[in-house]
Amino acid sequence: MAASTSASSRPRRVVAEMLIVLGLSLGASAVYSVVAIVNAATRPEPLGDQSTALNPSLSARPTFDLIYQFLAIFFDLVPVVLVVFLLWRVTRPHLGDLGIDFSRAGRDSLAGAGLALVIGIPGIVLYLAGRQLGLTLNVVPAPLDTYWWTVPILLLAAARAGITEEVIAVGYLFARLRLLGWGTWTIIVTTALFRGTYHLYQGPTAFIGNFAMGLLFGWLYARGGRLMPLIVAHFLIDAAVFIGYPWAAVTFPALFS
Structure with a gap:
């Protein structure tokens, strides 16, 4: 009876853990999105006449803006540490359940760079099309020349986004939803819908x-079981957006206005 109760309560514990x-x-x-x-x-x-800010300033005082920006990145990574703790294996590979x-490293980095190109270029086209159709908010980038630490912080923010999203939205959810008996394509579609939802604040085309x-990303992870190429690709895409987009917006204002 006790074993049966334990077995029946495990799915509920998995769901509770996921919700937390x-x-x-x-x-x-x-x-929020x-x-x-x-x-x-x-x-x-x-x-189309509204705007949303990317990486806005968190204080009018430069020193405290840097402190707040760093703390925001640091504490956003704490849930990743929680996931690592929950899925850590005693034996190697310790993060095998996350595909890490x-x-x-070299092959994963090259694969990630190629994947960034495959995703990034159509993403720019979709954003510009959304702007023309009035379906996407104007994304206002943080200026690159505000402080000496602006670019390093933006690179850290890109790393934060790549690590957080791929570890949690792909690696963690795949591991836990498989425990619940979900099929591969059900997991892929569900996690993709989830990814689109937390980007919805930018408009319908951002969701799409x-x-x-x-x-x-879900298909590649289900096929290869490796998360590192996805993290690298996501980092490169966001680094290009956070740093390349402000430059492009200033250089080609008519295109990005």
Whole structure:
């Protein structure tokens, strides 16, 4: 009887654990994102006339802006540490349940760079198309020349996004949803929908683009079981957005206005 009770309670514990992890991380972002797009969609002005800021300043005082930016990145990575703790194996590879090991760092980096090109270029086209159709908010980048530490902080922010999203939205959710008996394609589609949802604050085209990215990343992870190429690709994409986009917005204002 005790064994039966333990077996029947395990799925409930897995679901409870998932809700806690997501509530501390990307799940909260998804809720805020839905509220943000509903707020934007119910305003008098069209979505295309509204803006959202990327990596905004957190204080008018430079020293405290740096402190707040660093602390935000640090504490956003704490749920990743929680996931690592929950899925850590005693035997090597310690993070095998997350598809993380460093045995093929060079190949994973090259694969990630190629994947960044495959995802990044269509992403730019989709954003510009969304702007032309009035379906995407104007994404306002942080200026690159504000402080000496602006670019390093933006690179850390790109690393934070790549690590957090791929570890939690792919590695962790795949591991836990498999425990619940979900099929591969059900997991791929569900995690892709989740990825699109927490980007919805930028507009419907951002949801579509990130949903497509989630499908590709999920399929690649299910096929190869390696998370490192996805983390590298995500980092490179966000680094290009955070640093390359502000330069492009200033250089080609008519295109990005």
